[in-house]
Structure formats: structure tokens, C-alpha cells
Amino acid sequence: MFCYQCEQTAKGTGCTVAGVCGKDATTATLQDLLLYATKGISMYAHRARQLGASSRNVDVFVIEALFATVTNVDFDPERLRGMLLQAAAVRDEARKLYEDACAKAGKTPDTLGGPAAWIPEEELDDLVAQGAEVTILNRKAALGDTVTGLQELVTYGLKGAAAYADHAHILGKDSDEVYALFHEGLDFLTKPNPTVDELVGWSLKAGEVNMKVMELLDAANTGAYGHPVPTPVRIEPVKGKAIVVSGHDLKDLEELLKQTEGKGVNVYTHGEMLPAHGYPGLKKYKHLVGNYGGAWQNQVREFDEFPGAILMTTNCIQKPRETYKGRIFTSGLVAMPGVQHVSSADFSPVIEAALAAPGFAEDGPDKTILVGFGHETVMGVAGAVIDAVKSGAIKHFFLIGGCDGAKPGRNYYTDFAQQVPDDCVILTLACGKFRFNKLDFGEIGGIPRLLDIGQCNDAYSAIQIAVALAKAFEVGVNDLPLSLILSWYEQKAVAILLTLLYLGIKNIRIGPSLPAFITPDVLQVLVDNFNIMPITTPEEDLKAILG
Incomplete structure (x- = not known):
């Protein structure tokens, strides 16, 4: 394996045996292959869009696949295997879309190779062998460190933007312009000999993509929950049963709040979920009682000490200790071997785990911090x-x-x-x-x-x-x-x-x-x-x- 996409990469150069983040070599290699397969999908989707044809199923899968390869999201080789097999089916859908659009336009379709021609193996070990052929090291050897590094800069920019695009999609906000830019960018990354100037240009274009996506997500969040308002947030516990929610997915938090209402369970935010307290549509739930702990990297100690259930909604999960493995759950694209995954927004297993846990025995001191200074509030x-x-x-x-x-x-x-x-x-x-x-x-x-x-x-x-x-x-x-x-x-x-x-x-x-x-x-x-x-x-x- 070789991975240097995060700041903590080993020795400041790259993880080669196992990721500092906790992913093993199998997971890292499958993620490389998933990224490769996603480029193949976009090679067809980009050309289809140039002829006026698109598929929302193709669009959404591409951003989900990119998001799944972001640091601390998917650690599960079997889940990645499933996504790879799905990627081949989505690629075939994109190819048909392109070929049908060509037929309609009276054009002869291009014969595409590389990622567009990839055929997945069925078995996990064979997929890993395929992934070993498309690693960053291969490109470093062929193109040099500078060109490969710039390719990765563009790639990581698109990965980050894909995470935000996924959040917006979950809240019902999509943009054809944004999806078109993702496909264009991934197609560009299959170019065999890009120049430094082209790559620098696309790095800035990835920034443009992300600007459009953040604007889309801002509209999604504020449209669903209102503009954030200054709100004091309790940072000490409240006596009673408890669930802590980490990550970024406000929709999952909302669904959990609905399902826990009247159940005698208090809900706490953690990490990047803290700003949820400022949204009127979320702070209205009285059992959203406060924030627990700090940033993601302290979760192993903090979750071990938390006397309730834990829900990880997006990236930043770490390998859990056995002491709390039975009461931590994942949702969305998050996956960790041995951790129960919640699908279809049915959080009953999380609630049951919270009710079975002791909860907080007593209230903590009345300490608060202030959140909710979004652009509407500040400009007000x-x-x-x-x-x-x-x-x-x-x-x-x-x-x-x-x-x-x-x-x-x-x-x-x-x-x-x-x-x-x-x-x-x-x-x-x-x-x-x-x-x-x-x-x-x-x-x-x-x-x-x-x-x-x-x-x-x-x-x-x-x-x-x-x-x-x-x-x-x-x-x-x-x-x-x-x-x-x-x-x-x-x-x-x-x-x-x-x-x-x-x-x-x-x-x-x-x-x-x-x-x-x-x-x-x-x-x-x-x-x-x-x-x-x-x-x-x-x-x-x-x-x-x-x-």
C-alpha cells in the first residue's frame, strides 16, 4: 500500500504497511481500486453529458464512492468489495447512456480503455491484486513525484467536495452543474500525460467545484433547519440515558431526535456535530441536551467513558475498543468491521443500546459554550x-x-x-x-x-x-x-x-x-x-x- 492523503501520514512521506488512520493494506488497496473504477464511470458520464444525457443514479454513486475513500470513513473490505461490484454495474449504465446518446446524435462512440474498460474480479483477494496495479506508487514511477502529487491534490479536492455533495443530496439538494464538474474532473485525471500547468489549473477548478458544493450544502442545511442562531450549548452531562452522535450528517441527527422523543433518552453531539445546536429546526428538540467531549481524535477515550450508545454518521471513526464496540453504531457510508451498521434511518438498535446502558448518574456543572454564528447572524x-x-x-x-x-x-x-x-x-x-x-x-x-x-x-x-x-x-x-x-x-x-x-x-x-x-x-x-x-x-x- 501507499497512502499520503492525510496530514498524519507516516514519517511525513506516506503510509506503506498500515495507515496511521487505522486502515490496513487490504482496505487501502481496495480504496485505490474504487477510485480507479470511479474514474472509469466518469469517463463515460462526462461524454454522455456533453451529448445531453445524464443519470442521477450514476451521479450519486460517483460522489458516494469518492466519499467512501475519504480518511476515516470506510474501513470494511467487504463493504468496499460490494461497492466495487456495484461500480462495474454503474459503469455499464454510464456506458449505455453514452452509447445511446451517440446513436441519437448520429455519432460513433469513442472506444475507451483504462478505468473505463476495467472488469472486476469476484473474490476479495483478486480485487486486491487488481488494486495493486493502480496504486499511487505506479504513477509516481511513471510520471514523477510532482505530477503525481498534483494529480492527488486535484483528487483530494474532489473527494472533499464529494463529501459535502453527499450531505446536500441527502437533504434533497442536487446540482447538474456540480455533477458535471465531478465527471469532468475525474475524466481529466485519466489523461496519460498531464502537464503541471493543466494540473494547477484543475486544482483551482476543484476549488471552484467545492465552492459551488458548499453553497449547495448551505442552502440544504438552512432550508431544512433554518439559519443558525447564537445558542449556548451545555458541555456537561445531564442525568439519564444517553446517545452521543458524531460526524456531520444533520439528517441522521434529526431522524434520531424524532425516534428518541419521549423515550427518556438524552441526545448529545460530538465533534463536528456541535454546530447542530444552533439550527432552529434541531434545537427545538428538548432532549438534545448538550455536547459531549471534543474533537474526533479523542474519541477512543471519550467513547469508552460515555455511559450510553454512540452513533457515527460520517467520517472520523476510529477502531473502537472492545469495551464499547457493542454500543457503537455506524450509518451512511461509514463502516468498521465488527461494528453494527444502521440502515434506512432505523435507529432502534441505537436506542435499545442506550436504554440498556447505565446512562449518566447525575448532572454535571452548568457550563456552556456559544455556537451559531453563521453568515446570516454575523451580517445581521x-x-x-x-x-x-x-x-x-x-x-x-x-x-x-x-x-x-x-x-x-x-x-x-x-x-x-x-x-x-x-x-x-x-x-x-x-x-x-x-x-x-x-x-x-x-x-x-x-x-x-x-x-x-x-x-x-x-x-x-x-x-x-x-x-x-x-x-x-x-x-x-x-x-x-x-x-x-x-x-x-x-x-x-x-x-x-x-x-x-x-x-x-x-x-x-x-x-x-x-x-x-x-x-x-x-x-x-x-x-x-x-x-x-x-x-x-x-x-x-x-x-x-x-x-
């Missing part, structure tokens, strides 16, 4: 914010956010936030916020100094806030008193970074380490065009930013 007080900037009460804005992780060096973000001067406002999003979101940062003229914008996909809100402020001050976004201090871990963070670069945003600081797939040559391109830079120390970076 834009006048006060603008006045505070003009008067000098607010000197600077810092967006400190992104993925959290276990790798040493992430205490930088805690230290940085604590050292931000009192006349500055901190915007935050994604699970990186757990490094400092329980600290008291106070207010500036009634405006909280720490504004939690939401989940990682709510980078869309941050962008809208920045654009609105730039318009109000009649300057470009890069001319605002705004600095981006980002942490990354997996492919959704890559997608967001590419979106920021697509929008032309410069001077981004990123850490705790740079991606292993970014070679020195590629990094120089990013530095020359966007002045992107690695974090150093909080003291040095603050001095460089504020002078």
Missing part, C-alpha cells in the same frame, strides 16, 4: 462590527480553524488563540475549534471575541462574511484586516484550501505540517501565486501579521 450585526473596526475597537480578525488531529504541534492553535490581542476577533470553524473553544475570550462592545461559524463546510459562511466586509469597506478581501490560520488533516480541508486559492485569497498560514503530496516545486508555485506559508510559532506569526 455587520453595522456594529463595521463601526467597531472604524473606531479602532476591533483591530483585526483571525480565522483560526480547520481539522484537528493527534499529531504533535497542534497546541500551536491553542497558544495562538490565547495570544491574539484583546482588540481582535477570532472566527472559528470545524473541529480545530476544540483546541480553544472552551476558553473565555470575552467581548468587544457586546460582540463576542470568539465566533463559532460552524462545521468545516461552513467555510462558505466565513467566505460570505469576508466578501460582505470587503464590500462594506470598499476593498478586496486580501486588503481586509483578516488573517487565515488553518489546520488540516484530511481531504475536506484540502477542498476548502483549494476553494480559498480559487477565490484568490492570499497569505494563508497552514499547519501543523504541509501535505506530503506537495513537492517543493509545487509549493513554490503556491508561494509565488498566493504567498501560502507554513505556520512557525504563535509569537513569530502574530508579529509578522500585526507588526
